[in-house]
Amino acid sequence: MTRSTYPQYLNRCGWNALLPARENIRPLDGDRHVSLAVIGAGYTGLGAARRWAELEPSDDIAIVDSSQLGEGNPGRNSGFLLEIALANDADPTQMARMSECNRLIGATMRKLCGLVADHEIDCELERAGTYRAAAGDAGRRALASYEQFLERAGLPWERLDRDQLESRLGTRFYAEGLYSPHCYLAQPAALIRGLADALPPSVTIYESTPALSIEPLQTGWRVRTPAGALACDRLVLANNAFTKQLGVGRSRLVAMYTYAGLTAPLPARVLGTLGRVENWGLLPAHRLGSTLRRTRDGRLLIRSHYGYERETDNGRIAARLADGLRRRYPQLQKVAFEHVWAGATGFTFNGSPIWGEHAPGLFVSSGCNGGGVVKGTLFGELLADLAAGRAVPDMRRLFGNASWMPPEPIRELGFRIISGLERRQGRAEM
Numbered sequence: 001m002t003r004s005t006y007p008q009y010l011n012r013c014g015w016n017a018l019l020p021a022r023e024n025i026r027p028l029d030g031d032r033h034v035s036l037a038v039i040g041a042g043y044t045g046l047g048a049a050r051r052w053a054e055l056e057p058s059d060d061i062a063i064v065d066s067s068q069l070g071e072g073n074p075g076r077n078s079g080f081l082l083e084i085a086l087a088n089d090a091d092p093t094q095m096a097r098m099s100e101c102n103r104l105i106g107a108t109m110r111k112l113c114g115l116v117a118d119h120e121i122d123c124e125l126e127r128a129g130t131y132r133a134a135a136g137d138a139g140r141r142a143l144a145s146y147e148q149f150l151e152r153a154g155l156p157w158e159r160l161d162r163d164q165l166e167s168r169l170g171t172r173f174y175a176e177g178l179y180s181p182h183c184y185l186a187q188p189a190a191l192i193r194g195l196a197d198a199l200p201p202s203v204t205i206y207e208s209t210p211a212l213s214i215e216p217l218q219t220g221w222r223v224r225t226p227a228g229a230l231a232c233d234r235l236v237l238a239n240n241a242f243t244k245q246l247g248v249g250r251s252r253l254v255a256m257y258t259y260a261g262l263t264a265p266l267p268a269r270v271l272g273t274l275g276r277v278e279n280w281g282l283l284p285a286h287r288l289g290s291t292l293r294r295t296r297d298g299r300l301l302i303r304s305h306y307g308y309e310r311e312t313d314n315g316r317i318a319a320r321l322a323d324g325l326r327r328r329y330p331q332l333q334k335v336a337f338e339h340v341w342a343g344a345t346g347f348t349f350n351g352s353p354i355w356g357e358h359a360p361g362l363f364v365s366s367g368c369n370g371g372g373v374v375k376g377t378l379f380g381e382l383l384a385d386l387a388a389g390r391a392v393p394d395m396r397r398l399f400g401n402a403s404w405m406p407p408e409p410i411r412e413l414g415f416r417i418i419s420g421l422e423r424r425q426g427r428a429e430m
């Protein structure tokens with residue numbers, strides 16, 4: 001089956017629906033030549049464009065995105081900006097390497113905070129920290145391993161039992177948890193829109209402009225889009241799960257869809273039962289578990305479930321998400337979601353990215369593995385450094401290199417077997 005070269009979602013992005021509609025959406029119409037072209041206006045693509053503009057201020061830069069700012073994938077996440085490794089990445093046996101990764105990610109987070117402050121980006125950014133919690137045995141084992149990582153890294157955390165979690169978050173669902181301060185929460189659609197608006201004038205973003213194909217020229221590359229083409233000296237692919245549709249990472253990348261449901265602001269009488277913390281985020285200790293958030297305006301968000309390479313019917317998903325919320329908050333029997341949506345993330349077998357110069361003049365960063373707001377920004381910036389011939393950290397040593405996967409249909413079968421086993425182990429966390 002031929003798949004589209006870009007994501008097309010069934011439902012609107014809930015975070016974006018809360019913001020005013022944007023005007024002056026500009027698709028690419030006709031042909032242009034630029035020094036640097038970027039495919040994908042996500043955290044990675046904007047990071048690459050912003051850094052290139054810093055290094056080469058007189059160069060013209062163009063970004064094409066199939067979606068509109070805020071509506072596409074970068075606006076669809078849960079809004080956790082992690083300053084340290086995710087539980088699934090954190091390896092307590094590799095502390096020197098992990099500390100170096102954390103140092104780079106932390107420095108990138110400080111830059112993002114600087115951009116938000118300098119450009120007065122209204123995206124509700126707050127260092128709320130993050131809870132990680134487990135309901136069953138598999139989750140508790142993952143939590144213990146993450147605690148070991150935090151301890152070895154000398155990072156602060158607080159261990160919480162069921163009663164303490166209930167007093168803060170209003171749920172007795174979790175047997176135990178950890179709170180650590182190294183995480184910001186934000187409204188992701190507002191964040192990506194603001195970051196795009198903060199780019200210098202040398203960068204033009206063409207929205208609603210999917211890249212249909214790329215091809216090498218005698219010098220440089222050409223990107224074909226529905227109503228025109230971009231020729232460029234250097235090309236950056238920052239379109240995450242969809243680089244493989246443009247020919248890069250076919251044997252190393254899959255698109256995994258995951259889903260979020262966001263309630264309307266809950267009435268004060270319900271909020272009164274949801275614990276004393278008003279703005280918080282909880283990540284699952286087990287990788288197939290659910291993410292939860294309570295927002296400042298009194299909404300609850302739940303993110304859960306995965307779909308292999310295609311989006312599942314959102315009605316079925318909404319029912320499952322509602323069930324997950326009710327199991328955590330039995331008092332919410334009648335609560336419905338205001339918005340339910342999907343987002344596609346690029347997954348690799350070993351959790352490492354595809355990063356580097358793929359062919360002369362063609363630079364790629366893809367395979368975010370579900371945690372790429374801050375890391376994507378870092379990878380995009382470093383890709384611009386690499387493209388400019390500057391020294392970059394040893395990315396393979398620090399973050400690894402996406403490993404090979406067997407072709408279809410074995411790949412999908414393998415995925416279904418592994419995820420089925422993991423789901424059984426981690427079903428208490430869903």
Ligand SMILES: Cc1cc2nc3c(=O)[nH]c(=O)nc-3n(C[C@H](O)[C@H](O)[C@H](O)COP(=O)(O)OP(=O)(O)OC[C@H]3O[C@@H](n4cnc5c(N)ncnc54)[C@H](O)[C@@H]3O)c2cc1C
Pocket residue numbers: 005006007039040041042043044045064065066067072073074075076077078079080081082209210211212238239240241242258259260303342343344345368369370371372373374376
């Ligand atoms: C529901 C959900 C919750 C998540 N929660 C979190 C979280 O809390 N924290 C976190 O760090 N990460 C989270 N993630 C993952 C996070 O969204 C990604 O890691 C992050 O967005 C990656 O950034 P990126 O710029 O590399 O890629 P993306 O954000 O995927 O951006 C790629 C861009 O490329 C565009 N594109 C794709 N194909 C084409 C094409 N052919 N032509 C033109 N444009 C194209 C897309 O429209 C998109 O705008 C979540 C993901 C989902 C789906």
